[in-house]
Amino acid sequence: AQSVAQPEDQVNVAEGNPLTVKCTYSVSGNPYLFWYVQYPNRGLQFLLKYITGDNLVKGSYGFEAEFNKSQTSFHLKKPSALVSDSALYFCAVRDGPGANNLFFGTGTRLTVIP
Amino acid sequence: EAGVTQFPSHSVIEKGQTVTLRCDPISGHDNLYWYRRVMGKEIKFLLHFVKESKQDESGMPNNRFLAERTGGTYSTLKVQPAELEDSGVYFCASSQGGRRTGELFFGEGSRLTVL
Numbered sequence: 001a002q003s004v005a006q007p008e009d010q011v012n013v014a015e016g017n018p019l020t021v022k023c024t025y026s027v028s029g030n031p032y033l034f035w036y037v038q039y040p041n042r043g044l045q046f047l048l049k050y051i052t053g054d055n056l057v058k059g060s061y062g063f064e065a066e067f068n069k070s071q072t073s074f075h076l077k078k079p080s081a082l083v084s085d086s087a088l089y090f091c092a093v094r095d096g097p098g099a100n101n102l103f104f105g106t107g108t109r110l111t112v113i114p
Numbered sequence: 115e116a117g118v119t120q121f122p123s124h125s126v127i128e129k130g131q132t133v134t135l136r137c138d139p140i141s142g143h144d145n146l147y148w149y150r151r152v153m154g155k156e157i158k159f160l161l162h163f164v165k166e167s168k169q170d171e172s173g174m175p176n177n178r179f180l181a182e183r184t185g186g187t188y189s190t191l192k193v194q195p196a197e198l199e200d201s202g203v204y205f206c207a208s209s210q211g212g213r214r215t216g217e218l219f220f221g222e223g224s225r226l227t228v229l
Contacts (some may be wrong), residue, residue: 043117043120043222092157102158104157107156
């Protein structure tokens, strides 16, 4: 069965510092991994995805994520956090090309402190 | 290009009443999904339409929930009768047909509060 774990409900980071939002996954086949962000009173917005290829994936707003197969992780990172990055972040996995839908984690609320 | 739109943005009803949520996907997207997030929990899959056909409804919690997509355009999700545990945010998403590696495009969600 597919599952996604986001071990931190809340992450606080000072503006200008690097940030990491953690995600681990479990699938039976090859994972297709996604990060989405939800700003206040907005829908989920796509940030980036890993399908195949380079383990380091770059996405919107300066975010990147590193796929680590041995650790079954797909942590979201940004070198320098902005106050405007404060939002709710969701990691999601699709269990290979045959799967129709995404399985999401519980979300991590990121707060960037000025 | 218009994104996925959902209506209403927030609905407050009493237990036992009926609510209908509507989703308009991005034009030309064959795939339409309904998801739900209960407070603090993960976003859970409810069902998937390909055009007007239900491809997968394994996530529908019970027979109080009815989803339709007449003509393969917009979709409705009806909850009848609503229970307290149905409260949450209902997200609709769409994607282009056949693109299993593509991301889903989400609406802003419909928040349902059952009192």
